[in-house]
Amino acid sequence: xxxxxxxxxxxxxxxxxxxxxxxxxxxxxxxxxxxxxxxxxxxxxxxxxxxxxxxxxxxxxxxxxxxxxxxxxxxxxxxxxxxxxxxxxxxxxxxxxxxxxxxxxxxxxxxxxxxxxxxxxxxxxxxxxxxxxxxxxxxxxxxxxxxxxxxxxxxxxxxxxxxxxxxxxxxxxxxxxxxxxxxxxxxxxxxxxxxxxxxxxxxxxxxxxxxxxxxxxxxxxxxxxxxxxxxxxxxxxxxxxxxxxxxxxxxxxxxxxxxxxxxxxxxxxxxxxxxxxxxxxxxxxxxxxxxxxxxxxxxxxxxxxxxxxxxxxxxxxxxxxxxxxxxxxxxxxxxxxxxxxxxxxxxxxxxxxxxxxxxxxxxxxxxxxxxxxxxxxxxxxxxxxxxxxxxxxxxxxxxxxxxxxxxxxxxxxxxxxxxxxxxxxxxxxxxxxxxxxxxxxxxxxxxxxxxxxxxxxxxxxxxxxxxxxxxx
Numbered sequence: 001x002x003x004x005x006x007x008x009x010x011x012x013x014x015x016x017x018x019x020x021x022x023x024x025x026x027x028x029x030x031x032x033x034x035x036x037x038x039x040x041x042x043x044x045x046x047x048x049x050x051x052x053x054x055x056x057x058x059x060x061x062x063x064x065x066x067x068x069x070x071x072x073x074x075x076x077x078x079x080x081x082x083x084x085x086x087x088x089x090x091x092x093x094x095x096x097x098x099x100x101x102x103x104x105x106x107x108x109x110x111x112x113x114x115x116x117x118x119x120x121x122x123x124x125x126x127x128x129x130x131x132x133x134x135x136x137x138x139x140x141x142x143x144x145x146x147x148x149x150x151x152x153x154x155x156x157x158x159x160x161x162x163x164x165x166x167x168x169x170x171x172x173x174x175x176x177x178x179x180x181x182x183x184x185x186x187x188x189x190x191x192x193x194x195x196x197x198x199x200x201x202x203x204x205x206x207x208x209x210x211x212x213x214x215x216x217x218x219x220x221x222x223x224x225x226x227x228x229x230x231x232x233x234x235x236x237x238x239x240x241x242x243x244x245x246x247x248x249x250x251x252x253x254x255x256x257x258x259x260x261x262x263x264x265x266x267x268x269x270x271x272x273x274x275x276x277x278x279x280x281x282x283x284x285x286x287x288x289x290x291x292x293x294x295x296x297x298x299x300x301x302x303x304x305x306x307x308x309x310x311x312x313x314x315x316x317x318x319x320x321x322x323x324x325x326x327x328x329x330x331x332x333x334x335x336x337x338x339x340x341x342x343x344x345x346x347x348x349x350x351x352x353x354x355x356x357x358x359x360x361x362x363x364x365x366x367x368x369x370x371x372x373x374x375x376x377x378x379x380x381x382x383x384x385x386x387x388x389x390x391x392x393x394x395x396x397x398x399x400x401x402x403x404x405x406x407x408x409x410x411x412x413x414x415x416x417x418x419x420x421x422x423x424x425x426x427x428x429x430x431x432x433x434x435x436x437x438x439x440x441x442x443x444x445x446x447x448x449x450x451x452x453x454x455x456x457x458x459x460x461x462x463x464x465x466x467x468x469x470x471x472x
Contacts, residue, residue: 009068012036012101013087014075015056019146019169019181021045022156023073023101025052026108026144029158037064037087039079042454044148044323048155062090072098076174078403100174105144105166106184112142112164115300116185118216119193119235121347122293125285126193127167128152128322129297134163136315137307141165147341150320150327163306170212171199180212183219189304190220191227191296195234198344200380201373201407210238217242227300230254231292249299251292256299258291263357267291271298271309278302279309282317286326286338287354324452326351329459333467334443339459342450343372345383355448356390362446363392367429367437367462369451370399370415378408384418391448394419395429395437397455431456435465443470 010027014020015036025048028034037057041049049056057064060079064087072091074080082088091098117127124147131143132151142159144166149155168182168190195213203209217239220226228239231250239246248254251261258281261269269291271278281294294316301307307315321327323339330337336359340351348368355364366388370376375383376399388394396419398412412428419426430436434455441447447466449455455462 008070009033009035009066010071010073011065011069011091012073012075013060013085013091014038014077014080015049015054016041016045017075017077018045018148018155020073020075020101021048021054022144022146022154023104024049024054025154025156026158027104028052028054030108035066035069037061042457044155048148052154060085060087062086065090065094069094070096072096073101073104074098074174075101076172078406081175100177100181100184102173102181102184103177106186108158109142109164109166109185113162113188114185115163115165115189115191116168116182116187116216117166117191117193118168118170118182118213119191119229119232120196120198121344121350122193122289122296123167123169124322124341125290125325126191126293126296127165129293129316129319130165130300131157132319133297133301133307133312133315134161134165136318137311139163139306145322147325148323150323151318168216170209172202180216182216183212187216187219187224188221189225189227189300190216191300192217192235192239193229193293193296194232194346195238196232196346198346198374200377204379210234213238214242217244220244225300225303227296227303229292229296247299247303249292249295251288251295254295254299256295256302258295261291271295273302279313281313283319285319285321286358287350288357289350289354290321290326326354329449329463330447330467332472334470334472335441335445335447335466337447337449337463337466339449341452342368343452344374345380345387348387348450351448351450352388352390355446359446362444363442364390365441365445365447366391366394367397367447367449367455368394369397369429369453369455370410371451371453373403373407376400376404376407376410378410378414381410381414381418384415385422388419388422388424391424393425393427393440395427397429397431397451400453429455431458434458434462437462438465438469441466441470
């Protein structure tokens with residue numbers, strides 16, 4: 001790493017973020033001693049850190065900082081602003097370097113052949129799929145995923161092969177670093193899955209939102225590739241405008257595409273190149289968006305000749321997906337509960353469409369928590385007019401309040417009132433009494449939980465009470 005300290009002790013403030021925890025694993029694998037703190041720790045990051053033997057101090061305070069600290073990594077979370085966080089202020093007064101985790105990723109991967117997977121959605125699943133296929137085929141590539149993969153032991157790994165696969169995010173790197181995170185990752189190649197307006201608290205207009213993607217594509221060297229979804233019009237236009245070498249993919253359009261799709265418990269389709277069959281693909285993943293992710297991953301791997309079509313086929317068949325990306329968290333229940341990372345309109349719609357596609361005969365019940373800034377921002381109130389189309393019943397949890405003073409925060413009443421005119425039945429979800437939902441359910445239901453949080457700490461108890469009420 002650049003400016004590598006001699007003692008190699010890194011203290012991470014905000015350790016339990018999904019990206020921070022994965023970065024912590026890379027630092028530890030690189031030989032660093034890692035400590036850290038956070039306000040709370042739950043879900044996949046908690047499990048990831050525990051498996052790696054990392055246990056964050058809960059609560060922020062200057063005394064959390066070990067005297068031997070040589071380097072700080074500070075997250076972008078609203079709770080980590082310099083003026084509001086005593087531990088962050090102490091870090092700046094400590095006199096040692098302070099970095100964002102994307103800067104650390106850039107340092108760790110210097111000299112590698114980096115693939116950056118970017119886009120408004122599909123990043124985590126596509127990155128995890130590529131990393132899994134490579135390792136399943138015996139290619140020890142490095143990787144970084146901003147989520148917990150089901151089929152890999154960790155969300156990140158150094159690897160020994162020149163290729164390093166990174167999920168790249170357009171969100172700013174840190175409170176004092178406004179650059180998009182992926183701008184630190186020096187790509188050789190880029191996969192661009194989609195470009196639709198998101199993060200309105202940071203990028204109020206679509207034009208502002210598109211700029212970091214243009215900047216990312218400009219980093220691709222002459223020998224690099226831009227792999228772009230032809231099913232996503234703005235992404236395709238942006239790739240063509242970049243004047244880089246592009247390879248297109250999609251479920252319906254592109255040099256690589258899918259045909260003869262047979263939906264089922266295990267979905268089958270033919271992967272084609274220039275309309276000629278390459279290999280038959282089999283997958284347990286749900287939804288058109290995941291079929292597109294598979295085609296996108298295949299496009300990169302086959303274009304770079306990193307795996308054979310047969311190795312690709314065998315890996316995709318056993319790939320288990322990513323936690324919180326439509327994985328069933330109630331395996332012992334007659335009523336399956338699929339958890340979707342509904343952080344934006346498009347992600348929520350993709351999850352709903354996937355369950356309608358695979359469970360068309362069941363009643364679809366949604367449990368929704370307005371957790372991200374996008375769902376709580378008054379500028380996006382119109383999202384609620386159509387977002388739950390195709391569902392039969394929706395339970396709405398109270399909106400998250402963290403960072404509410406940084407944007408035009410919607411109230412729970414405003415959200416409920418808007419949804420009342422959308423044509424589906426809407427009820428309040430009480431995180432203190434998740435069992436109250438049971439009286440509204442039948443054993444022919446399928447439940448979709450949409451949140452980037454944990455339903456105010458009630459997600460596990462909700463899944464447990466449904467499983468107990470509707471046992472297999």
